[in-house]
Amino acid sequence: MRNLYIILLLLATTCVHAQITLVKAGKPVARIVTENNPTDQRAATLLQDFVQRITNAQLPIVTGISPRKGDVLIGQGNTEGLTEDGFRLATDNGKLFISSGGGQGSIYGVVTLLEKYMGIAYYAANTYTLEKRSTLAFPELNCSENPAFRYRQSQCYASRQDPVYKLWFRLKEPQEAFVRGYWVHTFSRLLPASEFGQSHPEYYSYINGARRPGNASQLCLTNPDVLEIVCHRVDSIFKANPSVKTISVSQNDGNDTNCTCPECSALDREEGGPSGSLIHFINKVAARFPDKEISTLAYQYTMQPPKHIKPLPNVNIMLCNIDCRREVPLTDNVSGREFVRAMEGWAKISNNIFVWDYGINFDNYLVPFPNFPVLQKNIQLFKKNHATMHFSQIAGSRGGDFSEMRAYMVSKLMWNPELNADSLMRSFMEGYYGAAAPYIYQYEKLLEGALLASKADLWIYDTPISHKNGMLNANCRKRYNELFDQAETAVANNKELLDRVRLSRLPLQYSDLEMARIENGHTAEELQQKLDLFKERTTYFNVTDLNERSNSPQDYCRIYAERYFPGRNANLAKGAKISWITEPAETYISEAETTLTDEHLAGDSSKEPGWIGWQGNDGIFIMDMQEDKNVSSVSSDFIHQLGQWALFPKGVSYFYSTDGTNFQPFGKVAIAEDRDPQTKYYRARCSVSTPVKARYIKVEIENEKICPGWHYGAGHPSWFFIDEITVQ
Numbered sequence: 001m002r003n004l005y006i007i008l009l010l011l012a013t014t015c016v017h018a019q020i021t022l023v024k025a026g027k028p029v030a031r032i033v034t035e036n037n038p039t040d041q042r043a044a045t046l047l048q049d050f051v052q053r054i055t056n057a058q059l060p061i062v063t064g065i066s067p068r069k070g071d072v073l074i075g076q077g078n079t080e081g082l083t084e085d086g087f088r089l090a091t092d093n094g095k096l097f098i099s100s101g102g103g104q105g106s107i108y109g110v111v112t113l114l115e116k117y118m119g120i121a122y123y124a125a126n127t128y129t130l131e132k133r134s135t136l137a138f139p140e141l142n143c144s145e146n147p148a149f150r151y152r153q154s155q156c157y158a159s160r161q162d163p164v165y166k167l168w169f170r171l172k173e174p175q176e177a178f179v180r181g182y183w184v185h186t187f188s189r190l191l192p193a194s195e196f197g198q199s200h201p202e203y204y205s206y207i208n209g210a211r212r213p214g215n216a217s218q219l220c221l222t223n224p225d226v227l228e229i230v231c232h233r234v235d236s237i238f239k240a241n242p243s244v245k246t247i248s249v250s251q252n253d254g255n256d257t258n259c260t261c262p263e264c265s266a267l268d269r270e271e272g273g274p275s276g277s278l279i280h281f282i283n284k285v286a287a288r289f290p291d292k293e294i295s296t297l298a299y300q301y302t303m304q305p306p307k308h309i310k311p312l313p314n315v316n317i318m319l320c321n322i323d324c325r326r327e328v329p330l331t332d333n334v335s336g337r338e339f340v341r342a343m344e345g346w347a348k349i350s351n352n353i354f355v356w357d358y359g360i361n362f363d364n365y366l367v368p369f370p371n372f373p374v375l376q377k378n379i380q381l382f383k384k385n386h387a388t389m390h391f392s393q394i395a396g397s398r399g400g401d402f403s404e405m406r407a408y409m410v411s412k413l414m415w416n417p418e419l420n421a422d423s424l425m426r427s428f429m430e431g432y433y434g435a436a437a438p439y440i441y442q443y444e445k446l447l448e449g450a451l452l453a454s455k456a457d458l459w460i461y462d463t464p465i466s467h468k469n470g471m472l473n474a475n476c477r478k479r480y481n482e483l484f485d486q487a488e489t490a491v492a493n494n495k496e497l498l499d500r501v502r503l504s505r506l507p508l509q510y511s512d513l514e515m516a517r518i519e520n521g522h523t524a525e526e527l528q529q530k531l532d533l534f535k536e537r538t539t540y541f542n543v544t545d546l547n548e549r550s551n552s553p554q555d556y557c558r559i560y561a562e563r564y565f566p567g568r569n570a571n572l573a574k575g576a577k578i579s580w581i582t583e584p585a586e587t588y589i590s591e592a593e594t595t596l597t598d599e600h601l602a603g604d605s606s607k608e609p610g611w612i613g614w615q616g617n618d619g620i621f622i623m624d625m626q627e628d629k630n631v632s633s634v635s636s637d638f639i640h641q642l643g644q645w646a647l648f649p650k651g652v653s654y655f656y657s658t659d660g661t662n663f664q665p666f667g668k669v670a671i672a673e674d675r676d677p678q679t680k681y682y683r684a685r686c687s688v689s690t691p692v693k694a695r696y697i698k699v700e701i702e703n704e705k706i707c708p709g710w711h712y713g714a715g716h717p718s719w720f721f722i723d724e725i726t727v728q
Helices: 002-014 038-055 105-117 163-168 224-240 262-271 275-288 334-349 372-384 403-415 421-454 474-490 495-518 524-540 553-564 586-595
Strands: 020-024 032-034 072-074 087-092 095-100 121-124 127-129 136-138 142-145 151-153 246-248 293-298 315-320 353-358 387-393 577-582 612-615 619-640 651-657 664-670 680-702 719-727
Touching: 020 038, 032 038, 038 072, 038 095, 038 105, 038 136, 038 163, 072 105, 087 105, 095 105, 105 142, 105 163, 121 163, 121 403, 121 421, 151 403, 224 246, 224 275, 262 275, 275 293, 275 315, 315 334, 334 353, 334 372, 353 372, 372 387, 372 403, 372 421, 387 403, 403 421, 421 474, 421 495, 474 495, 495 524, 495 553, 524 553, 577 586, 586 612, 619 651, 619 664, 664 680, 680 719
Parallel strands: 032 072, 072 095, 151 387, 246 293, 293 315, 315 353, 353 387
Antiparallel strands: 020 136, 087 095, 087 142, 121 127, 577 619, 612 719, 619 680, 619 719, 651 664, 651 680
16 A cells, blocks of 8 residues: 555656646745635644645745636635545636535545545654655546545544644544533532432432442433433533533443333333333433434443434434454444344444444453454444444553554544555554564464454453463463564664564563463463563653553562462462352352462453452352461451442451361451442452461351442442462
8 A cells, every 4th residue: 555655656746637636846945825614724734734744845824815727716616526534636717625514524634634644644642754856746536535524533542642643634523513521420519419319319219129329330221200300400411511412311331230120111112121211201302302312322331222212313322342353343243143133133223423432442452352354344243224424432542552653553443444454554564663563463474363263252341361372372472572572683773663663562461461370380480570671661751541440560470479470369268168158159169169278369350360259249268278286367458449340348357266166266358338449459358476276267248238329230239259268
C-alpha cells in the first residue's frame, strides 16, 4: 500500500495534464478559499499546515472572495449523495472542490486528499511519514466517500496527545453527539438514590424481597412517578443544552439488577424479558421529546429484544456484546451467536442501532489479545444489521497490546468495513516499525494461530494463566521472544523505531512474569531482574494502567515481589486435610482442598485458579495438619474485585485445637468495607507472642452476603474469595 502511495505521488507531480498546482518550485501558487465556519476553517488550516510540512510553502487562506483558477475551495461544490461526514473531492475548471455532506465532511475530505494524493501516512500520536518536495500538483479528481456509520468512536491515548489524530482517523467523542455526562448508565444521575432513596425506595428495583435503592440500583420502570421525574429532568437538561439532540436514559452498570416487582415482572413476562419494561418506559419518554433522540442500553439482562413492543423511531438502541468471546467472529461461537440472535431481533424492529463492541482484555491490558482477524467480519455484521453508530471499546492505553495498531485498524474499518484487515495491519507495521515489521508480523500471526489451535476462548476478562497451555505456553513464548529479539536488532540503530518495538513487547514481558508465578524453577534473582526491566520500561514509556481499574505497573512490581518470590509463603499447614462445615460454591470444592494450603498465591483475578469462592454465605472449615505444631500466626489471603462481585468479607476468626473437638480462640480480624474499583489483596493475619500447640485450625469467614446498593450486583448474593491459609 505504501508503494501505491509513492506511485500516486509520482503521477501527481509529473503528469503534464495536472489541473491543480498548489506549490511550484517552493512557491505557493494556489489559495485555500473557505467558508467562514469553524469546521471549514479547521479543514483549511489542516491543509495549509501539511502542505507547508511537505513543501515549506504556506498557502494563503482566504474567505469572502471570488475563487480563481488553481484555488482549493473548501465547503463548496456538489453535495449530491453525501451523508453526514461524507465528502467529495472534485476538480472543475481548474479548481479543486472539497464539498461536505455536513458534520466534519470537509475535514475528512482534506484528510483523504493528504493521505491518498499527498502520500502522508498517519499511524499514532504525532507519528506520520511524508516526503518533502518543492512542487505539489494533482491530476483531475472526482471521488466521494460516505462513512459506514454516522458515529464512530474508539479509544486511544493518541487522541489526548495529538489534536490531529482524532480528525485524521475520523473519530468522534460522546460529547459531540450526546449531552455531556449523559452518554451511558444514566439512571443514577437522572434519579439519584442519594436524593430519593430514603424517602422513596419504591422508585428503585425490587430484588429478592426488598427495594434496593443505591447508586448501582436500577429504577422501577412501571412506577408513574419515576416516569414524571425522569421526563422533568430530561426536559431541564435539554433546555440547558439546546444545541444537543441526544441524551441517554439507560440502566446503570451491573447485571440482573432489574426491578422484579409484580408490575414490572408482569410486563417482562409478556414481552419475554426485561427489555420489555425498559422499552415501554423509554418509548413514553421519547414520545415527550419527538424532536430529540433518546438512547438506551440493550446490555446484559436487556440484550434480547422484546417480543411485541417496538422502539419509537427516535429511540436509539445501544446494543452491547460484553459477554461474547473474541477468538472467532461472532457468528462462529456460542456466545457470539446469542448476541447475533439479539442483534437480528433488534434489527427487525429498529433502524436506529448503536453497537458497542469490546476488543481488548480489560482485566489485563498488557496481555496479548490476538483478535485482529475477527475485526472486519464483526464490523461488517454490525453494518448489515442496521447499526448506524459504532463504538469499538479497545481501551487504547499506552503499553496495551498493540494499542496503536488496534486503534488504526478499527478506525479505518469503522469508516469503510470493506477494507482488507490484513492489508491494514501490514501497512501499519511497515510504516510504524520499519525494518522490524516482518518479525512483529510473524509474532502476531503465530499468536493468532496458537490461539485457534488451542481451542481456548479469548475473553475480555481473561488472565494470562487461561492460556498457559495454549498461545502462552513456554515453547510459544520462547519463539515470541526470539522474534522480538530479531525485531530489536533490526532497528537497533534507530532509537525511535526501537522504542516502538520495545513498547509493543511489554505484553510479552508481562506474560512471562505472570507465567513465572505458576512455574517451578525460577529463582528470586531471575524474577527480580525481570521485574526491574518491566518496571524500567513501563516507567520510561509512561505506562500508567495495567487494567480498567487503574492498577499501576509500580504497584504490580511491588506486590509481585511480596507475594510470588520463591520461599515467601512457607506454610506449616501445607497439604492439610480440610473438613467443610460450610462448603465453598460447588465449582470450587474439588480444587479447594489442595489450593488453600499449597504455598502458592493466586493472581489479580478471582477467575484465576487458586481462588476459592463462597457466594451468599459464610465460609467455615477445619484444617488438620496431621500432627501438633507450634503456631505463632495464622493468615488468610482475600481478593477485592468489584467487577466480579468479589468483595472483602466482613471479617475472619481463627481457632486452634489439639483434638479437633475443643477449640480455643486464636484471633479475629475485622475487615473494612472497600468501594475502591482497584483490584486489591488483603491478608487477614493474627499472631500471638507465645506460640501455641495445635493440630487443627478452624477458620470462620463472615461474608457480606448481599451486594450493597452501591455495588453492581445490588440485592444479589455477594462473593468472597480466599486463597492461601498460612500457618507459621
